[in-house]
Amino acid sequence: MIYYICTNDCTDAMTTQKVNITDIAQKTGLSTTTVSRVLSGKAKQYRIGKKSQQKVEEAAKEMHYVPNHFAANLRTGKSNTVALILPSLSNPFFASIASEINAEIRRFGYIAIISDSDENPDIEKMELEQLRGRNIEGLVIAPCGDQAEYIKSLNDRGMPVICFDRYFEDLDIPYVSTDNFMGAQIATQHLIDKGHESIACIQGVRSSTPNRLRVKGFVETMENAGLKKHSVVGDDFTVQNGYLETKLLLRQSKRPTAILTLSNTIALGCMKAIKEEGIRIPEDISLITFDEHPYLDYLSTPLSCVAQPVSDISKIAIKFLFAKINNAEFEPSQVLLRPELKIKESVRKLND
Amino acid sequence: MIYYICTNDCTDAMTTQKVNITDIAQKTGLSTTTVSRVLSGKAKQYRIGKKSQQKVEEAAKEMHYVPNHFAANLRTGKSNTVALILPSLSNPFFASIASEINAEIRRFGYIAIISDSDENPDIEKMELEQLRGRNIEGLVIAPCGDQAEYIKSLNDRGMPVICFDRYFEDLDIPYVSTDNFMGAQIATQHLIDKGHESIACIQGVRSSTPNRLRVKGFVETMENAGLKKHSVVGDDFTVQNGYLETKLLLRQSKRPTAILTLSNTIALGCMKAIKEEGIRIPEDISLITFDEHPYLDYLSTPLSCVAQPVSDISKIAIKFLFAKINNAEFEPSQVLLRPELKIKESVRKLND
């Protein structure tokens, strides 16, 4: 009769963090030096014999060795850690980018420290300072505010830094973002093509580059078309801002015929106000927004939007990041990706 | 005449990770011991004199000292790091919970390593093993699959472990989740109250506890009402699954009059199929779903749902986690929070 006894040894070994390089050295009769060299993949470089190599690898597997990152980092300075800082995780746009970027980073064997600066430059700076103690090897950031000093100084000092979405136009800090000017332009042009002449734009954080460029795209397109009746209102990428500003717009004696919202959060607030006031999209007012979202297709009126290539932004940013981490010579560039106009049903054709 | 020369010294000091405890010791003429004790807040405990204390603190501030976590961890074993593992970051439910939990964790001065197991137990286990090298102090996990061994063994060994959303019913691993049975029950009862008798339920990952309990809640409520015409279909918490299963349901000769979807992703797929087939909610078919979402109110038909207390789940989980981290004696319990039925317009009253 055969008994299968579950000694539980395997799980035991795996959940107790104990075995280190010295244990393996003891077990194999080799030195910690040799063990370390094998385990860190430098066997060839240091000409470790085939036999020793094998012995070490077997022992490591058998004993469920897992290297202690902290010890290794202390010695080498390599933390296998990067920071991801963004202005607001509660904004679905940033949340989905964070998910993607985090996944990419993990794929490289690194971890990401994710921080929410809450659109507050002071918090951002504090986080950045805290992070020094974690010896981060790179920084992926959508900076809030327009103070670039600190970030620039990190970049100048050779720390791999990539801005995404938010960035600084005049500095040579690499970034990946959407062509925000073009995005606003095509959205506005779409409205104009449909016969709209009185258009309001609800903006987000004014000091941010994307917002500035979107507003610029909006204004220039309007003026190029000879349209003077445009207003730009608002000051935050939040639902609340969208709601408030829309309420105000709708109370005007002469309502705009269309609204362009510069983010999905603003659009959400805008829709809330519109619904409350009992007016209809697009019959009474047209709406188009920045940012795509899976739900847009199923809204009472499917919402036309300017889609940002979230996935591409994430991938390129991380590609740059690790190219730079692995080769300090590499110089990531500044790229703007094409947005895409997705026409649905929220813009009405005006007959004049 | 006065010149203001920006020496840039400040930013310099802050972006170059160099100054350590020894530098401060030198500058103050004290020993590293004393400096360490002051800086780690153990001045009283070790009776450091007021004067020395002040000198150290001033020097530290002046030199922009930031402690090296890696060195400290190597010595103490405290990593100030916890792991957050969940099945799918692309599911908005988990994404929003991840955001909240991450923020809470950062608030405690810890960092979170966020991993997506992609509903794959093997990946989950791999991640868990990798994480050992990071010396994590705690684990917050929505385990995929029903293999609890590894997690249980971590828990038994004193590692603070909190499951959220997904959990193991028969084990004494602490968890925080929604009362899924009740959630399904109230949703189903709502449908029944509205006169529905033929109801289909599109489920998610079958082996998961929440799914099992939701299905149980659905089935029991139906049978208690004497209704036999219920079917449970599907096998994944994805948009695709919702889409496919709805397509199949709608092709049946005898359609159900209502559908209960067990997640927001499934609901999204379901709506897609419904829209494609050109049928209307709630006139042709009623729909109710698990999970809330800001957009639900603005859908072509605002979607009734069972809202999970995402924010409370996150907060309680983290509260438990740190209670346990800071006091090994503490025993987190197993809690289920009340879901809330939010009635909108997607369920029609049937007149029989």
Next chain:
DNA sequence: ATATTTTGTACAAACGTTTGCGCAAAAAAT
């Protein structure tokens, strides 16, 4: 004045790696 306690500080080892350098044995070249 001496013994005891309290106060304030420092020495040195330890945490688990990595790595420059050195050295012996084996192989190859002379």
Next chain:
DNA sequence: ATTTTTTGCGCAAACGTTTGTACAAAATAT
């Protein structure tokens, strides 16, 4: 048979903290 080269491996220091122990000086008690 000797010299040179190659191959294989180990010693020991270093990374920046924390902490048990020790000890002198000051304060207090006898």
